[in-house]
Amino acid sequence: GAGVSQSPSNKVTEKGKDVELRCDPISGHTALYWYRQSLGQGLEFLIYFQGNSAPDKSGLPSDRFSAERTGGSVSTLTIQRTQQEDSAVYLCASSPTGTPGHSGNTIYFGEGSWLTVV
Amino acid sequence: AQSVAQPEDQVNVAEGNPLTVKCTYSVSGNPYLFWYVQYPNRGLQFLLKYITGDNLVKGSYGFEAEFNKSQTSFHLKKPSALVSDSALYFCAVRDGGGADGLTFGKGTHLIIQP
Numbered sequence: 001g002a003g004v005s006q007s008p009s010n011k012v013t014e015k016g017k018d019v020e021l022r023c024d025p026i027s028g029h030t031a032l033y034w035y036r037q038s039l040g041q042g043l044e045f046l047i048y049f050q051g052n053s054a055p056d057k058s059g060l061p062s063d064r065f066s067a068e069r070t071g072g073s074v075s076t077l078t079i080q081r082t083q084q085e086d087s088a089v090y091l092c093a094s095s096p097t098g099t100p101g102h103s104g105n106t107i108y109f110g111e112g113s114w115l116t117v118v
Numbered sequence: 119a120q121s122v123a124q125p126e127d128q129v130n131v132a133e134g135n136p137l138t139v140k141c142t143y144s145v146s147g148n149p150y151l152f153w154y155v156q157y158p159n160r161g162l163q164f165l166l167k168y169i170t171g172d173n174l175v176k177g178s179y180g181f182e183a184e185f186n187k188s189q190t191s192f193h194l195k196k197p198s199a200l201v202s203d204s205a206l207y208f209c210a211v212r213d214g215g216g217a218d219g220l221t222f223g224k225g226t227h228l229i230i231q232p
Contacts, residue, residue, distance in 0.1 A: 031219075056219075107220055
């Protein structure tokens with residue numbers, strides 16, 4: 001597709017359930033990012049994938065959060081045993097590359113997955 | 119470490135007046151600076167970026183931003199505001215010598231009054 005595609009766009013889940021959020025980056029983009037935006041808050045970095053390198057997981061808030069990227073393209077963010085504080089918009093973004101020397105590349109965002117834990 | 123500060127939670131401007139949304143940054147290397155806009159219930163849209171060259175950068179929807187190295191600022195501006203410019207604006211920075219993702223400010227709500 002032309003842009004970053006995320007699904008589902010909206011998800012309501014019960015506390016304690018697991019959820020999976022999917023991101024399909026722009027074709028050819030090697031770098032992929034997940035951010036979280038809580039109500040009234042700024043953007044919180046979660047995880048970053050660059051090509052086949054080991055991901056930067058430094059932003060994941062707890063071990064209930066994990067992400068994978070298969071074949072260097074589609075990524076899935078998994079939240080296990082969801083809690084109410086996990087309610088937020090989860091934004092995926094991609095860019096042509098994230099390596100040094102190319103830090104000026106623009107990062108493009110998807111429309112987000114709006115997660116509500118009840 | 120890199121950081122961004124947007125000192126104003128909200129900016130109110132009358133339609134037709136010039137607008138400024140403030141941003142200051144901190145990086146150890148050369149700064150790469152970005153502005154994004156978020157309309158209600160939408161993702162972030164890229165507006166403009168400064169990498170190198172002219173300090174005044176022009177972007178989408180008539181917005182521009184001025185890079186000021188001595189003041190470590192990258193304020194977003196528009197000569198004449200439109201009601202449709204009302205949205206949440208994020209400034210972001212990246213260290214030009216690093217491989218990190220963008221670090222975002224907390225965002226500024228821009229409200230354009232008719």
